[in-house]
Amino acid sequence: MARKLDEINASSMADISFLLLIFFLVTTSMNVSTGLTRRLPPPLPPDQKPQDIDIKKRNIFVVKINSMNQLLVQGEELNIRELKDKAKEFINNEANDPHLPEKTLKKFDLLGNMEYTKDHVISVQNDVDTQYQAYIDVQNELVAAYNELRNELSQDRFGKKFDELTEQQKEEVQTVYPQKISEAEPKNYGGVK
């Protein structure tokens, strides 16, 4: 009978792989980055001064945040909790109020005839000393307003949430409720520095 070959002792294999495992646990991170995605307007040509684009007053929704993180919405002081409803009311203009943005009629393939506020703009203006969290809160509430409106329309017309719609349906809902949040050119409010 041939002599059996000595087997390699594999008991330390577990230790080695444990070591590798711990190394990877330490050097890698699992957190998924999340955030609010925005698109900035393209830069102005250097020789051109920021011009006031002619937008009718009723089409603009102005949100100002001061250095104490207080909000001034359409000239009135407002709590951040009420901002979403106020923004929804503005974007929707259900009663066709002459102080809220004008409505345009458009025929969609899937949605049919829809009246929507095509030219509305939400303008966010902030102070130099505004806290970042307050700014994000405002952005968040505005995005929430759009998301809620989109979901409501999708639920109403297609019986589904916005995320579950097909591409074409999504596109049409997005045309009705485009995210139009403009970030104003920075201004120096407190005089020249």
Next chain:
Amino acid sequence: MAVIRKAEKRGMPALSTSSLPDIIFMLLFFFMAVTTMKEVTYKVRVSPPSATELQKLENKSLVRYIYVGEPMKDFREQFGSATRIQLNDQFADVSEIENFITMERTAMKEEDQNVMTVSIKADKDTKMGIITDIKQALRRAYALKINYQAGARQSF
């Protein structure tokens, strides 16, 4: 005569550990697959703001990060405690952002250059002044797709 031989020893056989390495390797591969390497070592302290309407940042290879916050304790003596910007592994000035973005973009593949996203990871107590400066710099560098990093929150 057939004799049924009984096992000499009774009792529990030793538990075989030979499959232990395989199990650990499986765990290892799992972690290698689901985690990513840490981007940089932070030199500034960042606790991101919270929000509810979050979107996941996809395609990490197309994302470049700008960190904004107060310097960590170790760097306080050298850099003070005023809010600073960190690009990659170094402290930087607002004026360097434009250059940084251009450099990063030229290093990318041509078809990816247009879809580059810049993620601003700023501390929640940062003043908006510095953020506005960064945004203006990004506009000048034509890095228009941006992302404000934020953590999840249920409601107010």
